[in-house]
Amino acid sequence: MPSHVSDTGLLVLHAVRLGGMIEARAAAARFGLEPAPVTELLLDYESCGWVRRADFAGIGGWSLTELGRAENERQLAAELSSFGTRPIVADAHTAFLPLNARFQTAVTRWQVRPAPGDPLAVNDHTDFRWDDRVIDSLGSLGRRLAALCTGPAEAMARFDGYGGRYAAALARVERGERRWVDAVGQDSCHTVWFQFHEDLLATLGIARGSES
Template structure:
């Protein structure tokens, strides 16, 4: 399964280094580096500036592996879990938007500590309510097992005062992990992002 995990991580991250790969795959960095080297040797990824990038051949391989995986997942159960996820999704997006903007016109300059703290409390509250659902999702789709730890790590950083972990892209911020999970659920259910976006769910 590590081949699938690493290929998918390379696809989602664009450019994947061993450290990020280790976090996404829930393995130690040495094992992750070995896995990335294997992908490069097989021609499924190419080395770029300190990491790897998926190749077109790697994408085909990934699609095949994802199709195999999809057949093993209890689709009706996962569909139900996705619906539960969707209820949280709107809330998460509203929280992140409030984090970034104090109103429609005004970006949050992060000078008002009380405002920021209120938003962070909402995020921490959502995390607490979402964690049980995340555990059930990971049980239904075992490859997603590293996600609970990634969410916990992000909210932990935020609580320690590292606010980049609310929504910073590239970094494994809460929003980054959330969005990758969303992408995984769409893929596991054989849905298309464009259709989900048009339905107002995945945008």
């Protein structure tokens, strides 16, 4: 059975939710949509009070308002009910939690390399064995993420792609582009991981930080 395909309006609002602050073209690319209709929808949503546009010093994009966040959550809940896919997403979330703890540890080890007298010393990436062990951990977690995404992606098309995006970021890390572990504003390992977590939370209506 093919994956359920989400409504375009939901996808646009959800792309803004996942992106935090995102340009229309990037929101369109997130789910393989055409940029022009996405721009029109964002302008409509601005009129509804669901999104706002901000620009400062050459940096800008669309973000959700509180009304928009509530509308996105309403749409997602209705979609889960309509598709009957809540158990699949809930199982994925349960399996994700221990992996998330391991991922947070790996990223911390990437950023911090304890030194004598300074347990919180910044990792200067001169200890290649240390970094290689972290990269190995990130690789293992990436494979588990890809496997974990299979169920939700087979049920709902919008969950597809996380594993491939994470693998692409990790490949750049392995080529020596260290910023692709945890950089913001690009599809780093951390960005992809964070967005998948946010996708699960938003879809299930769980507040971030309230998980046991």
